[in-house]
Amino acid sequence: MRKISCLFLLLLLLIVLAPRQLVFASSIQAYQDYLYQNDLYRQTLSGFETARNEYRKYQSLASQADVLAKAKIFLEQRVNLLYTYLLFLNEKISENKGLSAAEKLKLEQYLRNEIVYLVNHRNAIQAINSLQEVSPVSQPFEKHYQTLSAVMHLVAFNIQIGQLNDVAQLFTDALQQIQSLVGENRSAFTPEKLEQFDRWLVSIAEKQKLYQQLVTQIQDKINLLNLAKPLDAEDQIKQNQKKLLQAQVPLKDANNYFKELINALKTVD
Amino acid sequence: METKDIPPATQPLDGVLASNTAEPLPTPGAKGMFLRPKYLILTLVLMVIFILAIVILILRSKSAETGPATIILPTPTSVRKLSPVATLSSYLRLEATVSAISEILTNVSGQEQILLPPTVELSLDL
Numbered sequence: 595m596r597k598i599s600c601l602f603l604l605l606l607l608l609i610v611l612a613p614r615q616l617v618f619a620s621s622i623q624a625y626q627d628y629l630y631q632n633d634l635y636r637q638t639l640s641g642f643e644t645a646r647n648e649y650r651k652y653q654s655l656a657s658q659a660d661v662l663a664k665a666k667i668f669l670e671q672r673v674n675l676l677y678t679y680l681l682f683l684n685e686k687i688s689e690n691k692g693l694s695a696a697e698k699l700k701l702e703q704y705l706r707n708e709i710v711y712l713v714n715h716r717n718a719i720q721a722i723n724s725l726q727e728v729s730p731v732s733q734p735f736e737k738h739y740q741t742l743s744a745v746m747h748l749v750a751f752n753i754q755i756g757q758l759n760d761v762a763q764l765f766t767d768a769l770q771q772i773q774s775l776v777g778e779n780r781s782a783f784t785p786e787k788l789e790q791f792d793r794w795l796v797s798i799a800e801k802q803k804l805y806q807q808l809v810t811q812i813q814d815k816i817n818l819l820n821l822a823k824p825l826d827a828e829d830q831i832k833q834n835q836k837k838l839l840q841a842q843v844p845l846k847d848a849n850n851y852f853k854e855l856i857n858a859l860k861t862v863d
Numbered sequence: 864m865e866t867k868d869i870p871p872a873t874q875p876l877d878g879v880l881a882s883n884t885a886e887p888l889p890t891p892g893a894k895g896m897f898l899r900p901k902y903l904i905l906t907l908v909l910m911v912i913f914i915l916a917i918v919i920l921i922l923r924s925k926s927a928e929t930g931p932a933t934i935i936l937p938t939p940t941s942v943r944k945l946s947p948v949a950t951l952s953s954y955l956r957l958e959a960t961v962s963a964i965s966e967i968l969t970n971v972s973g974q975e976q977i978l979l980p981p982t983v984e985l986s987l988d989l
Contacts, residue, residue, distance in 0.1 A: 625977065632981060639984055646989065665987065672983050679981055686978070729989055736985045746980035753978060754971060761967045768960040775953050835975070846968055852961050859954065 621685035628678040635675040642668035662725045669719045669732060676742065677712050680705050683749045692759030693752065701752055704745045704821075711738060744824035747831045751816065754838060758809060761845065762802070769798060772855060787858070794855040801848035808841035 645664035649657040684705050687698050718731050776783075776791050783791070812834050819827045 628981075635981075635983070661989070665989070675981055675983065683978070725989065729987060732985075732987050739983075739985055743980060750978035750980060754974060757967065757971050757974060761964055761971070764960060764964050764967070768957060768964070771953060771957055771960070775957070839972075839975075842968065842971065849961060849964050849968065852957075852964075856954070856957060856961065 621682065621689050624678070624682040624685040628675075628682045631671070631675045631678045635671045638664070638668045638671040658725060662722075662728070665725070665728045666719060666722055669722075669728070670716060673712050673716045673719065676746075677709065677716075679746065680709055680712070683746070683753065686753045687749070687756075690753055690756040690760070692756035692761075692763070697752065697756070701749050704749060708742050708745055711742070740824040740828075741821065744821055744827040744831070747828050748816070748819065748821070751831050751835060751838070755809065755813060755816075758838070758842065758845070762805065762809070765802060765845065765848065768852065769795075769802065772852070775859075790858055791855065794851055794858065798848045798851045798855070801844040801851065805841055805844040805848070808837065808844070812837050812841065 642661070642664040645657070645661040649661040651657075684702060687693065687701050687705075690698070693701070715731075715735050722728055722731055773795060776788075776795070780788060815830065815834055819830055821827050
């Protein structure tokens with residue numbers, strides 16, 4: 595009986611004390627892991643470079659053994675860093691409200707392919723037994739890195755587009771709300787005030803339209819990207835990154851107009 | 864020592880023994896002891912608290928969806944004049960939405976840096 599009472603109390607405590615931000619914790623946790631792996635990566639890179647310099651200087655068996663050990667650690671850490679970054683992107687995709695299910699599936703598939711590649715590469719690193727085997731194991735990864743980099747840029751870019759789509763949806767809802775609010779209460783406002791409200795509403799709608807046009811143009815270009823030419827694809831993404839920043843400007847303007855409109859509503863006599 | 868007369872038994876001894884063996888006294892921990900009154904009350908109290916906690920959590924999550932319940936904004940005179948309840952709630956909802964949009968737009972700009980892929984050393988140069 596006491597056990598049942600304790601179980602109830604425990605459940606109660608768990609429910610009451612459960613953090614409400616749990617849903618959003620996964621990408622934050624993944625990002626913290628990525629930052630930690632990044633620190634480790636810097637340390638292992640520095641350790642490897644020191645060991646390599648020692649080996650070049652002394653050419654001794656001890657320095658050779660040391661550089662082999664440090665090279666293996668560095669290569670593994672390089673994989674770990676990229677692996678945790680891909681996991682972070684995966685979490686960001688899951689949490690993104692502005693991407694469709696099909697888009698999410700496509701991006702997750704890109705990430706999954708790269709994760710499988712990294713796991714296989716890590717297995718190959720662990721099998722290295724001599725210094726002569728280090729470069730042959732690393733070279734395929736160096737060639738593949740262009741594709742991996744293009745995928746990382748592409749996914750990160752799409753996550754940003756998804757976030758902006760989410761904002762745009764919020765914005766559309768808010769515009770409808772304010773239009774109906776003004777529409778339902780037209781008789782309560784003076785003609786001058788109504789004219790002012792209508793001007794704000796037209797300006798907001800125009801800015802929103804402009805934003806939508808810019809984002810659609812960007813999305814069309816991104817959808818045509820060919821990952822078989824990873825360098826071109828990455829260049830295209832970087833160019834569109836600038837355009838995406840520009841596309842946010844009309845949305846920010848429209849949001850400021852929104853604030854003005856609400857203030858105008860507040861100050862009516 | 865004085866001996867007293869033992870009063871005669873109201874029923875034969877055999878009958879008493881027989882009734883004792885048919886219904887043995889409950890021992891602590893036995894099946895029949897499961898619902899002792901004090902434990903029953905404790906269980907009921909805990910169940911009530913448990914249900915209350917779930918209800919509170921549901922209410923909290925609902926209020927989180929519609930925005931914080933503690934927003935105190937000055938009541939706009941015009942809105943008060945138009946429609947005391949419906950218009951004011953619409954106004955508050957709009958203010959909350961506009962704030963949310965501003966916040967997300969700020970976050971999107973910050974996300975660009977966070978999402979930037981890492982650069983790694985490719986050449987081992989051994």
